[in-house]
Amino acid sequence: MTHPPQGWYPAPESAHRSRCGPAARPPAWTKATTATLLACLLLTIAATAGSAVLVQRAHAENDEEPVRVLDGFLEAALRGDRGWEAFAAPRIAEEFAVSDPFRGERSTAQALEMEIEYSILDFRLSAHNTERSHYAQALVEFTYDYVVLEERHHASVVQLIWLTRPFYYAGRDGPATPAPASEPERVGPWKVTAIGAAGEEHERQGPPRSTTSLEATEAREGDALHCGSPAAVLAEMSESSRRTNSAVSSCLYGEDGAFAGGEEISREDLGKVFPLIDEFRERTLPEELVHIRTGANDTAQVFAPFEQYLIPAGEEDYVLTIAPLTDGEEMVYRVISIQELQVPRP
Numbered sequence: 001m002t003h004p005p006q007g008w009y010p011a012p013e014s015a016h017r018s019r020c021g022p023a024a025r026p027p028a029w030t031k032a033t034t035a036t037l038l039a040c041l042l043l044t045i046a047a048t049a050g051s052a053v054l055v056q057r058a059h060a061e062n063d064e065e066p067v068r069v070l071d072g073f074l075e076a077a078l079r080g081d082r083g084w085e086a087f088a089a090p091r092i093a094e095e096f097a098v099s100d101p102f103r104g105e106r107s108t109a110q111a112l113e114m115e116i117e118y119s120i121l122d123f124r125l126s127a128h129n130t131e132r133s134h135y136a137q138a139l140v141e142f143t144y145d146y147v148v149l150e151e152r153h154h155a156s157v158v159q160l161i162w163l164t165r166p167f168y169y170a171g172r173d174g175p176a177t178p179a180p181a182s183e184p185e186r187v188g189p190w191k192v193t194a195i196g197a198a199g200e201e202h203e204r205q206g207p208p209r210s211t212t213s214l215e216a217t218e219a220r221e222g223d224a225l226h227c228g229s230p231a232a233v234l235a236e237m238s239e240s241s242r243r244t245n246s247a248v249s250s251c252l253y254g255e256d257g258a259f260a261g262g263e264e265i266s267r268e269d270l271g272k273v274f275p276l277i278d279e280f281r282e283r284t285l286p287e288e289l290v291h292i293r294t295g296a297n298d299t300a301q302v303f304a305p306f307e308q309y310l311i312p313a314g315e316e317d318y319v320l321t322i323a324p325l326t327d328g329e330e331m332v333y334r335v336i337s338i339q340e341l342q343v344p345r346p
Contacts, residue, residue: 240271
């Protein structure tokens with residue numbers, strides 16, 4: 001055993017004298033001595049307990065951090081507050097440049113009097129604790145309440161949200177996957193980095209991936225041909241615009257062709273700028289028709305409560321909102337809203 005250098009400890013004699021006086025006889029054990037020892041013992045126990053509480057609190061705050069980031073992201077996004085960008089990776093902010101996650105384009109949300117609530121159904125970390133985790137998955141159910149032509153409707157969708165944070169190790173220029181045997185030099189903050197559709201394994205353990213109260217009360221003649229998908233709806237509107245110089249469609253929500261925003265929108269002006277679409281498949285949609293992100297990736301096979309498309313038109317850009325309706329067996333799609341874009345296009 002290596003001893004500390006001389007002088008590190010006080011001399012035994014001076015230490016004894018300072019506590020007990022002259023060393024003529026052993027010190028007497030008195031009630032005061034007992035009280036002092038008890039006080040010291042209580043202080044030691046209190047200090048140890050206090051340290052344990054601080055450690056537990058630090059671990060608890062660390063465990064709560066990704067959930068706090070998720071809640072901050074969701075609460076801001078669902079009320080249309082761009083403050084959600086502080087909780088998201090830059091890529092997410094770029095993808096939702098003219099919309100808010102899950103809420104969509106702002107003027108449409110206002111016109112539909114949209115209210116959204118969320119519930120975290122499941123939350124999983126990549127490791128057994130937060131300290132060693134570099135990503136997390138949250139299964140979240142969104143419940144929508146909105147109005148179309150003075151009728152109140154409800155919808156729900158379950159989506160998978162990913163959060164990640166970078167781990168930085170000595171000798172590496174960029175972030176890396178956590179190494180069990182190594183301690184990182186630093187760890188970056190948690191951020192929401194992806195939004196996707198819930199898989200079939202999630203559907204087995206939770207609610208249906210989507211529901212809607214919108215119903216097709218009666219079939220229309222063109223439903224099978226023109227209203228079977230959002231791309232088909234857009235293609236039919238494109239053809240009608242070329243033929244009639246007006247944005248008309250058999251897939252408009254109301255029986256008389258009504259939709260939210262119909263009083264403020266000029267169908268003739270929209271028909272003049274509606275882009276050319278030749279086929280009923282989404283991969284053929286022209287570049288000038290922008291699919292506005294509202295939730296899961298565009299390729300996700302999930303019936304979201306609605307889909308939105310941006311039609312650039314110079315001074316006034318238009319936002320089409322298309323929603324699925326159930327006829328008891330299959331889905332048909334209707335244009336429920338056309339609004340002018342409220343946020344300047346990037």
